[in-house]
Structures are given as structure tokens and as C-alpha cells.
Amino acid sequence: MTTIELKKGQQVAPVVKVKRKSRIGKLILQSGMIGWLFILLVWQIASVFSEPMFLPSPYLTLVGAIEIASDGTLFLYMGYSFLRVLAGWTLGLLIAVPFGLLIGTNKFVRALFEPVINFVRFIPPLAFITLFMLWFGIGEQSKVFLIVYATFFVITINTLTGVLSISNDKLLSAKSMGASKFQTLIYVVIPATIPYIFTGAKLAMGSSFMAIVGAEMVAANEGIGFMIWNARLYFKTDWIFVGLVVLGLMGFIMDRIFAYAGRKLLGRYKIV
Amino acid sequence: MTTIELKKGQQVAPVVKVKRKSRIGKLILQSGMIGWLFILLVWQIASVFSEPMFLPSPYLTLVGAIEIASDGTLFLYMGYSFLRVLAGWTLGLLIAVPFGLLIGTNKFVRALFEPVINFVRFIPPLAFITLFMLWFGIGEQSKVFLIVYATFFVITINTLTGVLSISNDKLLSAKSMGASKFQTLIYVVIPATIPYIFTGAKLAMGSSFMAIVGAEMVAANEGIGFMIWNARLYFKTDWIFVGLVVLGLMGFIMDRIFAYAGRKLLGRYKIV
Amino acid sequence: MLNTITEEAIVIKNGAKTFQTDIENPTYVLKNVDLSIKKGEFYVLLGPSGCGKSTLLNIIAGFLDLSVGELHIVTSREENRDGRGFVFQSADSALFPWLTVEENISFGLKMKKVPPEKRKKIANTFIKLTGLLGHAKKFPDNLSGGMKQRAQLARVLANEPEILLMDEPFGALDAMTRRTMQNELIRIWKETNKTVIFVTHDIQEAILLGQKIGIMSVGPNSRIETAYDVKLPYPRDITSIDFNNHYKQVQAHFEDFSI
Amino acid sequence: MLNTITEEAIVIKNGAKTFQTDIENPTYVLKNVDLSIKKGEFYVLLGPSGCGKSTLLNIIAGFLDLSVGELHIVTSREENRDGRGFVFQSADSALFPWLTVEENISFGLKMKKVPPEKRKKIANTFIKLTGLLGHAKKFPDNLSGGMKQRAQLARVLANEPEILLMDEPFGALDAMTRRTMQNELIRIWKETNKTVIFVTHDIQEAILLGQKIGIMSVGPNSRIETAYDVKLPYPRDITSIDFNNHYKQVQAHFEDFSI
Amino acid sequence: ACGNDANSANADGKTIRAAIDTAAGGSFQIRTAAANNYFADRELNVELSNFAYGIDTVNAVLTKQADTGLAADYALLNSLGKGDFVVVSSLTGSDEHFNSVSLSEILAVKGIEVPADIKGKKIGVAKGTVSEYQWAKCLEHYSISEDEIKYIPYSTPDEAIVGMKKGDIDVVIGTGALIEKFKNIDGVHEIDRLSSVPDLSVSSYLIVDRKFAEANSEEIGKFLKGIEQGIEYVKGNPEGTADIGYKELKITKEDILLDLKRVNYTLGFTKEDYTHLSNMKAYLLERGILDEDFNLDEKLYLDPAKQVLKDKVTY
Ligand SMILES: Nc1ncnc2c1ncn2[C@@H]1O[C@H](COP(=O)(O)OP(=O)(O)OP(=O)(O)O)[C@@H](O)[C@H]1O
Ligand SMILES: Nc1ncnc2c1ncn2[C@@H]1O[C@H](COP(=O)(O)OP(=O)(O)OP(=O)(O)O)[C@@H](O)[C@H]1O
Numbered sequence A, B: 001m002t003t004i005e006l007k008k009g010q011q012v013a014p015v016v017k018v019k020r021k022s023r024i025g026k027l028i029l030q031s032g033m034i035g036w037l038f039i040l041l042v043w044q045i046a047s048v049f050s051e052p053m054f055l056p057s058p059y060l061t062l063v064g065a066i067e068i069a070s071d072g073t074l075f076l077y078m079g080y081s082f083l084r085v086l087a088g089w090t091l092g093l094l095i096a097v098p099f100g101l102l103i104g105t106n107k108f109v110r111a112l113f114e115p116v117i118n119f120v121r122f123i124p125p126l127a128f129i130t131l132f133m134l135w136f137g138i139g140e141q142s143k144v145f146l147i148v149y150a151t152f153f154v155i156t157i158n159t160l161t162g163v164l165s166i167s168n169d170k171l172l173s174a175k176s177m178g179a180s181k182f183q184t185l186i187y188v189v190i191p192a193t194i195p196y197i198f199t200g201a202k203l204a205m206g207s208s209f210m211a212i213v214g215a216e217m218v219a220a221n222e223g224i225g226f227m228i229w230n231a232r233l234y235f236k237t238d239w240i241f242v243g244l245v246v247l248g249l250m251g252f253i254m255d256r257i258f259a260y261a262g263r264k265l266l267g268r269y270k271i272v
Numbered sequence C, D: 001m002l003n004t005i006t007e008e009a010i011v012i013k014n015g016a017k018t019f020q021t022d023i024e025n026p027t028y029v030l031k032n033v034d035l036s037i038k039k040g041e042f043y044v045l046l047g048p049s050g051c052g053k054s055t056l057l058n059i060i061a062g063f064l065d066l067s068v069g070e071l072h073i074v075t076s077r078e079e080n081r082d083g084r085g086f087v088f089q090s091a092d093s094a095l096f097p098w099l100t101v102e103e104n105i106s107f108g109l110k111m112k113k114v115p116p117e118k119r120k121k122i123a124n125t126f127i128k129l130t131g132l133l134g135h136a137k138k139f140p141d142n143l144s145g146g147m148k149q150r151a152q153l154a155r156v157l158a159n160e161p162e163i164l165l166m167d168e169p170f171g172a173l174d175a176m177t178r179r180t181m182q183n184e185l186i187r188i189w190k191e192t193n194k195t196v197i198f199v200t201h202d203i204q205e206a207i208l209l210g211q212k213i214g215i216m217s218v219g220p221n222s223r224i225e226t227a228y229d230v231k232l233p234y235p236r237d238i239t240s241i242d243f244n245n246h247y248k249q250v251q252a253h254f255e256d257f258s259i
Numbered sequence E: 001a002c003g004n005d006a007n008s009a010n011a012d013g014k015t016i017r018a019a020i021d022t023a024a025g026g027s028f029q030i031r032t033a034a035a036n037n038y039f040a041d042r043e044l045n046v047e048l049s050n051f052a053y054g055i056d057t058v059n060a061v062l063t064k065q066a067d068t069g070l071a072a073d074y075a076l077l078n079s080l081g082k083g084d085f086v087v088v089s090s091l092t093g094s095d096e097h098f099n100s101v102s103l104s105e106i107l108a109v110k111g112i113e114v115p116a117d118i119k120g121k122k123i124g125v126a127k128g129t130v131s132e133y134q135w136a137k138c139l140e141h142y143s144i145s146e147d148e149i150k151y152i153p154y155s156t157p158d159e160a161i162v163g164m165k166k167g168d169i170d171v172v173i174g175t176g177a178l179i180e181k182f183k184n185i186d187g188v189h190e191i192d193r194l195s196s197v198p199d200l201s202v203s204s205y206l207i208v209d210r211k212f213a214e215a216n217s218e219e220i221g222k223f224l225k226g227i228e229q230g231i232e233y234v235k236g237n238p239e240g241t242a243d244i245g246y247k248e249l250k251i252t253k254e255d256i257l258l259d260l261k262r263v264n265y266t267l268g269f270t271k272e273d274y275t276h277l278s279n280m281k282a283y284l285l286e287r288g289i290l291d292e293d294f295n296l297d298e299k300l301y302l303d304p305a306k307q308v309l310k311d312k313v314t315y
């Protein structure tokens, strides 16, 4: 028989200091700074082995950004793109949520539309550019509707999933406490679906930023998408990169703001 | 005191026949045929109130499809687009799954890359066209990599979520049954993550079809995306519609095949 | 016919239930169910897993229809739905997590458009009755399992149902909490004078709570095999000799039809 | 030092555990824990919710480290990890749903590269022992709660641990299934001669199973207040007078430190 | 669908919705005219909208999103049969002083030294633009059959630049500012000038929705006068033009100045224009690129130009 002695516990005291030290390291790690530095480094090295015309370094990109920002153009473009995204996303939400609730609560309507949704959702917004221009004109409408389209399915499908995953117990208990069908919709179905709607809206925010470049490809006079297209036409690679970084930043910041607002305002709905 | 008599139950027998009848109705409803007919009807009516140039009717679209299919062009284009999607999606899967597993299982790598991922994922594939041409040429490679990019984040994020949601009990029990770290990865982490990987792969399939139109904007001579762009140059609205319908169909069919294959082959992993 | 059962709150005559609708000779989950529960009685439905206890309770609640037979519910209410309150096994799935405990409890009152002040007053009564004082502003997710089940009970009671239907309400609680809740339930039942149907498959729980225990047979074609009377005073002591004699007798029933 | 405890399988001396790492005076979940369990003993850890039973069991399992104090595990194994098998409360979260019952049971053997035929033989032994014959090819999701817990037990036993650690393994089962599983566990324990630590907060379960019951005090600074001996022969009858006397005595302990 | 208001041509003519291009020349004469209020001075409200290529502006007119558009000869002829719009004036082209293709170069990668070397190589061609015609003419001139080369179609210049760099394209036609960018690639050099191909020139034209033009003949006249003033400004003040271009398009001033050198802004409509278009149409029909013929004369509406530009209309 062997006798094995496992782990003699240590006093807690000496552990404390060690942890204290690593806390700053942990903070740096969690902030993602190292990840950023790593990416910048890779970008810098890659640009050294290339030409600025093809792959501008992070520094040259910054110079380009300052150039285009100095007369306020960059911020104007950001504003335009942002407002288009916001308008399209809001409108998308206003259309898709009631639609999702409708097909979620009504079996007949669901049977009617679900197959169609599962078909149309594979048609990319980009394929609709010409058609939307035809139908909605070359002004803001067609751009906004392209974004509405880009947000529609993800919000609808998430809302639908939310409605379908409400536990039967909740519906039965509302019924047995005397709630009418309409009251059940307002006071049970909608609140229970909010976390799903929120997730859908968050994903749709991402899709909106995907769609803005397409929306601003045709007949736009301003916007980050317009900037990227123009830079392509004249081969201003540094501005393409400025556009990429700005899009990433705008999406990232919107996402964080949205998540934060969700936590603050919809806390009771346990959004994720 | 009121005395209320609730529902006298009926014999079951007469119910049977009624249900039999409605079964066919149910089948029709579930097949989504009504939804399709409804959409075709709306499309047809709308096209009557418009011009073929703006909105070709379903019939004219079919004529256009037959025209472009008669010499096999349509099928050739479908083949090209399909192979590009397949190649990009497969490659995306091969890159994103191991990456997702890595950042899921290694806290340090996760802290390094998660913020970067959350930034880059907002940059639409379209914005990367120039860059991808630069890195991968204007041939097939850049088209395929654009699709790889479009699939990468959704698969990575799903894989990561899967790894993070493995119950601690599973990991501890593997450990206490003597599994090494590597064995735990192979025999516990990966199988437990398969449903998430599958969901990610399925969503990525959708993204691939979204990206193909963008990918075939660039120096393509064939493909459904090329067809849509070319139709724009020559203002053949009916071909745009053929393109839309074909994309929807291809996506829809791939999605169903994928779901079916998943159920058959990965049944034990309880994919959803 | 009903004149013979005026004392009764719930009566089922020759009830049967099948979930199959499109075959000639369906399998019945429940068959030949006869049941008669007096006003104010604490009735326990005891039976093995899957025999159809929940199905029967859902039929009494009006959530499901009998396939064959008669169901009579007797209350003093105009609207029958209100007459019956249902406590689900899983408080997690029944409570509304986006409402505070108090808001959950007021839900039924709000649906009936009771004015806010009155709602608050009534909610408070049941918060006190169920021992939830100090937890009114919390959300269900921040409560322990026992607290959640108290909140669900309070929510149902706030609608002042005459009949309380409970489907294994303590099945998911740990042993100690369960014991406490059982005692509380008896206290509340005595105070409020409800007719209670309580579903369980725990023999000890059945004897601890019930005045009458309806012992169900194994399904399909499950029915109420025996209605067993428990003539012990409350509160009951599970370590007493009388209690354990009852336990042995009920247990014997189950061995009879060998589960 | 160890020469004085050769009979023991598990010893903890003055153990303490805190989860806080970066404050000067941490709150301890466990403090001054002394524990000594004999080889082959059936030891029950009984205590109120949240007192630290799981934490203590995880420390013994090697999943967590003591912050202060000594832990000794004595087995005849070279590799200590194998010496201890852990049965989790939730079979759902512990079993691998993508493996059949048999594959789950063979998992540990596969990790140790035992050849397939031998694996199959060993798995079969434990399938029989736990009454799972006929379920070997099923997936866990197609089993009832009781069956799942049997599968988990079989999986742990297949690794032939000398010590069996069980964290409320029957807490999620319904009353009748729980009773059956308790009897089975005693049978298996007798057959296999393991040292068992069984965590519960059900007094009845503790007395039904344990040779010794370690009663823990309320946390924080929870410790093993009393080690209570149950000198009743197996199988025990919960309706017997002796049993109920034990019940009253253990219950009195809890009233002492008022939970 | 619901775009009806956008689809209806605005009949009162108070506002001209003019679609202009950003990539195929930049439409600086119209841009500066608007920026310097030359239209406003004539009590004409002009709304400009930007599209990448001429073909996009033609589509905008076709779909009634714009009242006027512009197109190079090749794209123009391909579209004229499709909708009811008319040519009211030329915009750019060649004259006795200036050959519009003289500043276009045929550029090739290392190893291709003379035009004959093109055989068997990959030629980059901008999809749907006049570049298709130019290559056809070039190859004819070099006596190389189209079967002996491989066309690589591209839709934006960056594809061509990258294509050359990566070896996916061997030869392109470069114009204006892009020539420098091509030449920045290691080994890329000029092998010929497009002007060496006989009878090859490019001209572009202003097109207007027919109903709109006929109803607002006077306004079209003012529009042309405004453009005329814009051309004067561009010629006399390239720096100022570059400033306006940068402000509106974010194209660097150097690029704009280079682009300005290669264009010859014109107005009016000459006999040569007519001959040029007729010849090209015949070519397109012969090649089967155009499947339905149309009467060119019916597509001309030169009244406003005749009114305001008199001597510049010689057809
Ligand atoms: N909606 C339904 N459709 C079809 N079969 C059902 C449905 N609900 C219940 N059943 C079947 O009816 C039988 C009785 O189920 P029920 O849930 O009433 O049993 P139970 O006694 O409450 O079981 P448990 O103790 O596990 O809660 C089971 O065989 C079950 O499969
Ligand atoms: N990983 C952890 N980090 C911080 N605190 C923890 C952790 N695990 C447990 N605790 C705390 O330690 C205390 C004891 O928890 P533990 O789960 O051991 O109790 P328990 O007796 O098993 O309770 P239960 O009967 O509910 O299972 C609790 O206050 C708990 O919040």
C-alpha cells in the first residue's frame, strides 16, 4: 500500500501580494491592448514588405486620416453613414418586430410566411442595389431601405424564435389569472421576447454596417462607403484603409453603446 | 352560489373523421405552398401596375431564366458561384474552427484576440475587396478569400461560445477519469462544441451567399453575382430577378441539405 | 343530477383522455376516472411517474379538455376561469422574470384593471402571508428556489381562487426547504380555506399534507384506484408511529400494482 | 505523523478555504475543518444550503485547493487522481450526451488506453451492477433521471476508484426514484467496498445511508460541528421507531444552530 | 413599388436633376459650373448626383431618377435603343487641336516590348465601357485576332492596377492620372499610344429624357450655357477646378490636374460627331454587340444647342 500526501495548504497571506501584482497585468490583458499592438505590428511589418501604394503602413493611414479629417470631411462622412445606418436600422426594427410577433403568435401566418422568409433571406442586399434605386430613387430612400432589408430577416427571425420559446407555463398562468389574448401579448409575449429582440437588433446593427458600403456605392455624394468607392476608383489605398478602420470603429462603438444601453435600460429583461 | 357546469366531454369517434380531412389542408399549409402562391400573386399584381423595366412579372422572369438557361449559361454560372461558395466556406471552416477552439480554451489568446475580433467583424467584406485582390490576385483566390472572410467571424464566435458553454462538470469529470488536456480537447471539448460549430457553419453558409455577389463584382467572367452586375450594365432587369431567385433558391436548398446532413450524420451531437 | 353533490367543488364522472386524434382505437392516458372533491378539502393526487397526474390536473384547470366524460366545477364565481388558481412545478418557467415579486403578485389584479393602490394593498397581504416581506422589490432570479415558489403561490392566491391546483410544487426544492414549504402550505390553507388538489409522487409528502389521497394506477388507462383518508391532525409529525403506519399502508398500495 | 492514521482514507487537519485572493482579511467559506474518514466507511456530509458542502467535496476531489491546512488522501494507487471518483448532482451536465451509455461508461478506460474488448467487458460488469442492462446502446437524453444517475455512477465505478465522492446525487430525482436509488447505492457500496462521501441536506437520506454523519455548521467559517454515528443495520426502515429516534436527534442539531 | 414620386420626371423644369460621373472623367465642367453658381445665375436650379461611370448615369435617366446624364459614345450607343432619351450636345471629344486618345497609353508589363508581343497575353478591359471598343480597334490595327488574346474584365481601376501588379493582367489602356499609378508598378511601361490607332477617338455626350427635353427646351439651353461657362473656368483655372474636385470628391489635386490634361471639353454637335457615332454603331451591329438597330437622327434633339450655341452645332 502506498501512502500519498496531497497538497499541504499554505498560509493565505503571502498569496495576496502576488495577486496584487498580476492585477495590472490582468487589466492590460483584458483591455485587449496587447491584441491591438499585435495587429498593428503585423500590419506595420506587412507594409514594410509592400509598397505604400498597395499597403500603406499604420502611420501613413493615420496621416491619410488626418488629411481627410482636417477640413471636417471625415466627420461629415461618418455622420452621413451613421444617420443612414440609424434610420435604416430603426425602420427595420419597427417593421420586423411586429412582423416577427405576428408570425410567432399566429400559426397560420407563420405557415404562410416562414418558407418565403427562409428563401428570401439568402438574397444579399447587394443584389438589390439596382432594384432599390429603381424603386426608391437615388436619394436617401434607397440607401435607407437597403439597410432596412439588411436588418429585416435577422430581427424577424430572432423575434420569432423568442415568441416560440416562451414557456407554456407562462402563457397558461397568464390565462388562468384572467389575461385576455391581447393582454397576454402586451404583458407576457412582448416582455418575454425582449431579450431575443435585443439580440436580433444587435446582430442587425452589424448587418447595417455591412450594408452601408453597398448602399453608398451608387449615387451617393458622401458617406464612408462613398469614400471607399471613390478611393478605389482613384486608387487612394490609404483612404480605403481609413474607411476600413472607421467602419470597424463605428460598428464597435455602436455595439458597445447598444449593449450598455441594453443593460441599463432593459436590465429587468435579462438581455444578453 | 352559482353552479357552473363545464364542458361535457364528447365521444371520441366522431372527432376522428374531421381530423382526417383537415390533415391534407395541414400538409399544404406546412409545405409553404400557400406562402409561395401569395408571394407570386403579390409580385404579379405589382408588376401589372409597373413597367417590365422596373419590375418584370414572374412570367417575364421565367422567360428570362429560360432564355439564359437555354444555352446552359445559367447552370454554368450557378456552378461557378456554387463552387466558389463551397471552397470559401470549407476553407473558412478549416481556419475558423481551430481558431475558435484555441481562443476558447486558452484565456491568454482569448484576451489577445477577442477585442480585435469584435472590431474587425464590423468591417464588411465589400470594403476588403481591394485589399484581397492585392493579397490574393484578381483570380479565383481573392473571390474565395472574400467568402472565407465572410464566414470567418460567425464560425469563430459560435465555436468560442460553444467552448465557453461546456459545463464545468464535464471537464472536471473527464479530468477525474484520467483524461489528459489533449484528450479532454479531443474527446470532450470538440464533441461538446459540435452543435455550436454546426450552427456557425449554417449561418456562415448564409453569409457566403451574401458575399458571392460582392466577390463576383471583381474581375469575374461568370457566376450569378457576375450576372447580376452585368445585367446592371446592360439594364436587363429581368436577369437581375433571375439572379435573385436563383441565389435564394441555391441558399435555401443548401441550407436544407446541410440541415438534413447534420441531422443524419451528427445526430448524436444533438445539433439544432 | 348536481343536487346530489352540492357539497362538492369538483366532480369528474367516467372521465377519459387521449392525445391521439386520428386513429380508430386510441390509447387512453386516463380512463374511467371518477373523482369527487369536497369544498375546502385538501386532496392529494399520488401516483407513479407518467401515470397522468399532470394531465388530470390540467383538465381540472381547464387547460385541456376531457375526451370522454363529465367535469363539474362548482364555485361562487361568475367567471369560472378565476375560480381556479394553478401553481406550476417550475416557478422559473411560470413566474415573469421581468417583473418584481410584487409586480408578479399583482399581475392578475392588473389584468382585471384593479386600481394600483388596491393592487398594492392586496399584493401586500399575500406577500405577508407567504413570508416574502422584504423581498417584494426583488426580481425572481434573485430569489432562492423556495422563495420563488412562495412568490408563485402568492401570485395565484392574490386572484382569490376558490380552488388551488398544485402540480408537484415542491418537487424541485431541496429537502429542508421542502419541509418548510409543506408546513407553510398547511398554514396558508387553514387561513384561506381553499379547496386544494396537490399532485405529488412522494408518499411522505402525500401523508404529511392530504386529508384524502387519490392513488392513481399505472398508465395507460390510469384511473383513481383508491381514495385513501388520512385522519391525522395537523401539524403532522413524520416521526410519529401513526404517521409511519399510514406510510406503510399507502406504500402497500403501490406494491399491489407493482411499479 | 501519518502513522497514527493508517486506518484512515481521508484526513483534513485544520482546513480553511476562501475564494478571495486580493484582500487582507478574507472571509473564509470553510474554517477549522477537521475530518477523518475510515477506509470503506459510508460518510455523509449534512448541512444547510450554501454552508460549503460542495466546496469541501471539491477540495477532497482535488478540484480545488485548501487555502490553509492539510489534506491527506490514502489510496493504494500510484496515481492519485484515479483513486477518487466523483458523482455530480446533475447527470445531465456530467454525462457526455454524444456518447451512448456504454461509451460513457468506457470513457475513463479509453483515456487509459485499455483495449476495446477489455473495455467492453468492464463496462458490462458495471452496466449489470447498476441495473442498466438493455440500456447500453441508448443515449443519455433518452433515459429517465434515475437511469442517467445510474449511468453516471457506473461510469465512475468503471474506473475502480477506492473513494467515491457524491454531491447530492439524488437531489434532482423524484421521491420514488430517489428511494430506489438509495437502496441500490447501499447494495453497490456493500458489493464494492468503497469509501464513500455523500453530500446531502436531507436528514432522512443522511440517516438512511450513512454510517457516520458529519453535520456542518452554517457558513461562513463553516466547519464540521459534530460527527454523528448511525448504528442501524442495513437496509434501514424509515418507518421504524429507531430510525425516527435518530431523525429527531439529528434534527435537534440543526435547531441548535438555528437555520 | 413606392418610388412613384421619384420615378415621375419633374415636368416644370425649374430643377434639373443632373447625373454626373466621378470615375470616367469627373465631369469637372459641370461640377465647377454648379459650384460657381453659373446655373443659379441663369435662374436654373441644378441638382447634381454622383455615379461612378457614365453608364450609371444613363441608367439613372432610363429609370427617371435623373433628367440628364452623360455617356461616352460606346455606352451611349449600347443604351440609346433601350429608353426614350435624346442626345442634346457633345461634352468631350476630339477636334483639330486635340485628339482625345492622344494621352491614352497602352501599358504592359516586363517582357512585352512591342504591340505584337500582346499575342497570347492577358488584356485588362473595363466592363461595359468604351475600353471594349478601343481594344477591338487596337487589335484590328495590330492584326491580332481576339482569339489570340485573353480578356480579363474589370469593373474598377484598382482591379486593373492590382491585376497588373499580381500578374493577372499583362496589358491595359491607361488614361489620365491612372497612367502614373500603373507605371509605379515595377516594370510597367508604355508600348504604344492609343492615338497611333487610326480613326480612334472617344467622345461623350449629354443626354436628356426626351419628354423633359421637349418640355423644357429653354432650361436645357440655360444648362448648356452654364456648362459653357464652366468649360471656360476649367480651362483658365485648373487649380481652382482641382480645389472644387477635391472638396466634392476627395480626389487629390495632382490627380485632377493630370486628368484635366487629357480631356477636351466640347459643346454642340458636329458633322464629325454624327459620322463618328454612325460608324461606331455600324461596328456594334456588325459585331452583334447591339442586337436592335435604331435611327440615330430620331435620337438627336439639337434645338436648344442650336439656339444658344449656334456655330457649335454643325450637323
Ligand atoms: N401533450 C401531450 N401529447 C401527447 N401525450 C402526452 C401529452 N401530455 C402528456 N402526455 C402523455 O400522457 C401520459 C401522462 O403524462 P403526465 O405528464 O400527465 O404524467 P404525470 O403523472 O404528471 O408524470 P410525472 O410524474 O412525470 O409528472 C404520459 O405518457 C405522457 O407521455
Ligand atoms: N467558485 C466560487 N467563487 C466564490 N465563491 C464561491 C465559489 N464556490 C462557492 N462559493 C461560495 O461558497 C459558499 C459555499 O458554497 P457551496 O456550493 O460549497 O455550498 P453547498 O453547501 O454545497 O450549498 P448547496 O447545498 O446549495 O449545494 C457559498 O457562499 C458560495 O457562494
Ligand SMILES: O=C([O-])O
Binding pocket: E024, E053, E054, E055, E070, E071, E072, E075, E128, E129, E130
Ligand atoms: O464610362 C462610360 O461612359 O463608358
Ligand SMILES: [Mg+2]
Binding pocket: C053, C054, C055, C167
Ligand atoms: Mg406531471
Ligand SMILES: [Mg+2]
Binding pocket: D053, D054, D055, D167
Ligand atoms: Mg452544493
